[in-house]
Amino acid sequence: MFSSSRLINSVVQRLLDTIEQGRWTTGQMLPGQRELAEQLAISRPSLREAITVLETLGVLRSLPGKGVMVLEHNTPALRDLRSPTVATASLENVLQLRYALEPFIAGLIAQNITSDEIGQLRLLLLDLREAVEDGHADGLVEAYNAFHRKLVALTSNPIFLSVSQQISGALEQSKHLVQRNAAHAEDILHEHETIVRTIRQHNSEAASQAMRQHILNEGLRLNIVLRIPENDPATTQPNQ
Structure with missing residues (x-):
């Protein structure tokens, strides 16, 4: 039972847009999950799921005890995640x-x-x-x-x-x-x-x-x- 892909894809897209706009650059850490979830007005589980999607696609990396870091990536290839x-x-x-x-x-x-x-x-x-x-x-x-x-x-x-x-x-x-x-x-x-x-x-x-x-x-x-x-x-x- 996978839940709403529309919601998760929307969060993924918003994170990608923010990265492309230069707010978070390669090597920079994202805000803490509590803060980021509040900024996006979503639940923390939904945020974690979106981060997991971007981890798998090589956009982000979770560093235990430190947070989530932005990696070098090619975002145009990631635009359509659903068939x-x-x-x-x-x-x-x-x-x-x-x-x-x-x-x-x-x-x-x-x-x-x-x-x-x-x-x-x-x-x-x-x-x-x-x-x-x-x-x-x-x-x-x-x-x-x-x-x-x-x-x-x-x-x-x-x-x-x-x-x-x-x-x-x-x-x-x-x-x-x-x-x-x-x-x-x-x-x-x-x-x-x-x-x-x-x-x-x-x-x-x-x-x-x-x-x-x-x-x-x-x-x-x-x-x-x-x-x-x-x-x-x-x-x-x-x-x-």
Whole structure:
């Protein structure tokens, strides 16, 4: 469930525009996230997600303990991050793509993730937990989106980011995305805790399986029984 790509792309575009206008130059640090979120009148999870997009595209770099630095970049090539060709995709189409891609990503980053990167995931997991505890549906969507985008960013593969943007656009235009209730929110939190734990343990197989199971469960929460190959490694039954 990726949240509003229009909002994130809007924030990405505003940051790019500000950089192009010379307000922040190569090597300069952005304002702190609290200050910057207030300037842009957006939530901090949405800002973090936009920063993650620009990190993956080589525009920004997060420096632990210091902040976010502007890198040398070629912004014209970054203008259109979303493809309109997925606008008619069904939720099952999107889930099948996620099922093919995200378990690979989780397993890949589990191999070489650093302690700083694990800290970033745990911070995003904290945002997710707070949204669940507060019963804040919009916050849950934002935190969920930021978490999955960060996983993509940790691969340093801009093609993965492009695909995730397309997933985001398809889900945004779907009229069948249901509201999460409290029980589902708790399940979602637990599944993400499992994903982070297996990644932290550098267990690629378990991380891939945890993500695979999560996406199968997402399908069931949307009343979709996902069609997958008979020889697929998902041997456990999705949570009911």
